[in-house]
Amino acid sequence: MSPVKLLVSALEPSANLHMEPIIKAIGNCELLGIFDEKFGKPLLPSRAFSIMGFVDAIPKIRLAKKTIEKMAQLSLLVDTVILIDSPAFNLPLAKAIKKINPNVKIIYYILPQVWAWKEKRVAKVEKYCDVLASILPFEQQFYNRAKYVGHPLLDEIATCKEKYEATGYIAYLPGSRKSEIKKLMPIYKEVAKKINKNNILVIPPHFNSQEIKEIYGDIREFDISRDTYKTFLKSEFAFVCSGTATLEASLIGVPLVLAYKAKAFDAFIARMFVKLKHVGLANIIFDFEGYDPLHVELLQEKVTVENLMDEYVHMDRKLFYENSLKLHRILKHGSANEMIKLIKI
Known part of the structure; x- marks a missing residue:
């Protein structure tokens, strides 16, 4: 049987993480496009687009335009196109593909978060994409053709905690991008000294040893892990930067506090346009269901050693597990x- 040929656009580490169970389940497939090198030989690896916020994005605009042109041409060689998240890149890509290859099936997986901002993107997604695969059950309120396919983390997380228990291990996840890590690490180091337990620092697998020295600095007080899930299972508490990891921790059942510090300009833009009460995915899901937040969120100037310690001491861990x-x-x-x-299909 000939392999299924897929053009994939997976710019983020989380996009590659969520794509992996699908690729494994298909088995016989050939990938073209943008993805992590572990899946094959991409046109460009995902890390070429590793950016954080509006300021970081500016130097990547020229690269993005050239890459969209090449990706559109590659669509002539495949059976299906899968666009994952990253709407600033993937919506122009979908438009370019449909212009030269109108009959190819485009699946948008992990839809643009129009419930947070930019509702006008709904029209573009529905115009240029044939299948809208949603991973959040409330998104059908915003898209006319969205199909809830389930959440990829429930494929990826093999084991969850069966109850809350103190283990003596604390997890620290300062993020996957250089800018966010550099902002959180000095604070996390001070928290680790105060708690004085077994500290585990989770470092994303895409960083090499030289990058780790440059980004994290002196991390002798931490044990190093490259496996988020094993670390969460082992830990009794986690300090987590905003992103997919907050939902992973929530599903596995490890109590957490979300801490996030953006560039001042990015934070200003977000306050102007984003219309959500929360930034953590579990909290957003709970809000749409009419429930109270699952965990505390500390943002910008509220990310202090004192505030993190206060949440660590006072969180109701058993209630957190029930909500998980x-x-x-x-x-x-x-x-x-x-x-x-x-x-x-």
Whole structure:
């Protein structure tokens, strides 16, 4: 049997993480496009687009335009196109592909977060994309053709905590981008000294040893982990930068506090345009379900050693675990099986 040919646009580490169970389940497939090198030989690796915020994006504009032209040409060689998240890149890409290859099926997986901002993107997604694969159950309120396929983390997380228990291990996740890590690490180091337990620092696998020295500085007080899931299972508490990791921790059942510091300009823009009460995915899901937040969020100037310590001391860990089970019930199942059906139709 000839392989399924897919053009993939996965710019973010989380996009590659969520794509992996689908690729494994399909088995016999050939990938073209933008993705992590572990899946094959990409046109460009995902790390070529590693940016954070509006300021960081400016130097990448020329690269993005040239890459969109090349990706559109590659669409002539494949059976299906899968665009994952990253709407600033993937919506212009979808438009370019449909212009030269109108009959190719485009699946948008992990839809633009129009419930946070830029509602006008709904029209563009529905104009240029054939299948809208949603991973959040409330998104059907915003898209006319969205199909909830389940959440990929329920495929990726093999084991969750069966109850809350003190283990003596504390997890620290300062993010996956250089700018956010450099802002959080000095604070995390001070917190680690105060708690004085077994400190585990999770470092994303895409950083090499030289980059680790440059970005993290002196990290002798930490044990190093490259495996987020194993670290969460082992830990009794986690300090986590905003992003997919907050939802991973929530699903696994490790109590956490979200801490996030953006560039001042990015924070200003976000306050102007983003219309959400929360930034953590679990909290956003709970809000749409009418529940109280699952965990505390500390943003910008509120990210201090004192505030992090206060949450560490006072969080109701058993209530957190009960809410973790509730989160599982809301999301229902993983997304890989439904995505395979959509790709092979």
